[in-house]
Amino acid sequence: MDPSHTITLFMSFGLLGVGCLAVAEKFIPLFPSYVLLMLLGLTIPDGTMLAMTIMATSLGSVIGAIGWYRIGRALGSQRVEGLVTRYGKYVFLRTSLYHQLTDAYRGNHFWVTLIGQTLPVVRIYLALPAGVLRLEPRAFVAAAAIGTVIWNMPFLTLGYALRGSGHDPVGIGFWVAAALIAIEAAIILGLRLYKRLIASPRSARPHAVAAPVPAEEFA
Known part of the structure; x- marks a missing residue:
């Protein structure tokens, strides 16, 4: 089905249809989310509808x-891995990607969820291992909400700004997505380097040598 026809169909139901379209996009990744949003x-x-659409x-x-x-939490680790191994390739979820998403949660759960919501493909399936690992639900929802707004707002706003301009929204959306990912990668790399710079002086600092005890102390 043509993406524009799909959008038109959902848009006929107003904001409810827009919300349902966003839910469907999480389960049926037929086209990139930045294309949908653009x-x-x-x-x-108008601007009011832009804010409500966001x-x-x-x-x-x-x-x-x-x-x-909820699916990940209900099925558990073994059944989810079995389903991903058998059917994941049909929905762009390779077994290796699922394992990478699971391993990512060895770090800070909140930031992994937040950043994951701003990465293509990852933003769709990151919640699955989160459920399998039974992460704290409220923190997960909060991080997912913040990350989703960060991802949705630029593309919706840019699409709104390009109305009637004649520019290709799909091509522009691709470069905006690439720019967001590059900025995130630079921030993550910068934080890692900063942590290493802070940790290196401490590790390089020589251990204090105990002062010799004067002989008089033993007299």
Whole structure:
């Protein structure tokens, strides 16, 4: 089905349809989310509707993430891995990617979830291992909501700004997504280097040598 026709169909139901479209995008990744958001932005008539659309799509995306979280929590590790191994390739979820997402949660759960919501493909399936690992639900939802707004807002706003300009929204959306990912990678790399610079002086600092005890102390 043509993405523009799909958007038109959901848009006929107003903001409810927009929210449902955002939920569906989490389960049926037929086209990249930045394409969906850019095309959706082109249909927004005014600034008020832009703000409401950002809220509706963000709420829908979070509901979709909660759905994946509940699936992972209900099925457990073994059954989820079995399903991913057997059927994951049909929905762009390779077994290796699932393991990488699971391993990512060895770090800070909140930041992994937040950043994961701003990465293509990862933003769809990261909630699955989060449910399997039974992460704290409230922190997961909060991080997913913040990350979703960070991802949705630029593409919807850019699509809204490009109305009638004649520019290709898909091509522009691709470069915006690439720029966001590059910025995130630079921030993560910078934080890692900063932590290493702070830790290195401490590790290089010589241990204090105990002063010799004067002979008089033993007299």
